[in-house]
Amino acid sequence: MKVLMLNGSSNTNGSTRAGLDIMAEVFDTEKIECEIVCVGAKPVRDCIGCGKCSEKGMCIFSDDGVNEFVGKATDADGFVFGTPVYYAHPSGRILSFLDRAFFSNMWGTGAAAFRHKPAAAIVVARRAGTSATYDVMNKYFGISQMLNVGSTYWNEFHALSREDVPKDAEGTQTLRNLARNMAWLMKCIKAGRDAGVTPPAAEADSMTNFVR
Ligand SMILES: Cc1cc2nc3c(=O)[nH]c(=O)nc-3n(C[C@H](O)[C@H](O)[C@H](O)COP(=O)(O)O)c2cc1C
Structure with a gap:
């Protein structure tokens, strides 16, 4: 079993990474393989809505790690998406x-890489904007038939930089409990x-726009 994690900060070894590392330790104890992919600091293209992915089965832009990540996602059994809070929303780069x-x-x-697999967002801020950020991240999971994993608090912790992370006792506890819950769900x-017991087939005949 494998968990694929995404560090959505341009800072590859900052607070977000520290939070993912805390969860990775738990996955290691649970004998679950773990890989952390970094979005990194290079430019990440936004979606241009060309729809070409419907023909190609992948994004037309192949130079910033997105298609590679989806390739890895196909073999993953669970996901953790980490982001810092920027102006009370996720980092622009993780959204793109x-x-x-x-x-x-x-x-x-349809969504084979993500569908019916457990997912969790973890968000870190110096002070505020965590709940709004968490809400945005969770939207990806619901529409993709993923199983959103919870913890003993919303999946957020507080730090300006990596050194602060261990000082947030409840935040780090939330991350450890989250990892245990995800490990348990993956095993179930x-x-x-x-x-x-196989996943249900989804109905997919109706696609109703509001204006026609
Ligand atoms: C552009 C920018 C915007 C930020 N906005 C917020 C914010 O809205 N609320 C907050 O508490 N911290 C904010 N921060 C602080 C970061 O969320 C915090 O330092 C976080 O630990 C950085 O994570 P990282 O080291 O993984 O990049 C902001 C930082 C930057 C660079």
Whole structure:
């Protein structure tokens, strides 16, 4: 079993990474493989809405890691998406990255890389904007038939920089509990699959716009 994590900060070794590392330790104890992918500091293209991904099965832009991430996602059993809070929203780069990762994967057989898999967002801020940021991140999971994992608080912690992270006792506890819950859910899904419990097929005939 494998968890794929995304660090949505341009700072590859900052607070967001420290939060992901705390969860990775728990996954290690639970004997679950873990990989952390960094969005990094190079430019990330926004989705241009060309719809070409519906023909190609991937985004037309292949130079900033999005298609590579979706490739890895296909083999992953669970996901953690980490972002710093910028002006009370997720980092612009993780939004650009995830818009394209999720949109390019929703065609044809439909969201196979993400569908029916556990997901959690973790968000870090110096002071405020965590709940609004968390809300935005969770929107990706609901529309992709993912299973949103919770913890003992909303998945947020407080730090200006990496050194602050261990000082947030409740925040780090929330991250550890979140990782345990995700590990448990992944094991339940595997046990179900091994026992012949398969995910439901979704109805997909209706697509109703509001104006026609
Ligand atoms: C452009 C920018 C905007 C920020 N906006 C907020 C904010 O709205 N609320 C807050 O509490 N912290 C804000 N911060 C602080 C970061 O969320 C905080 O330093 C975080 O730990 C950075 O994570 P990182 O080291 O993974 O990049 C902002 C930082 C930057 C660079």
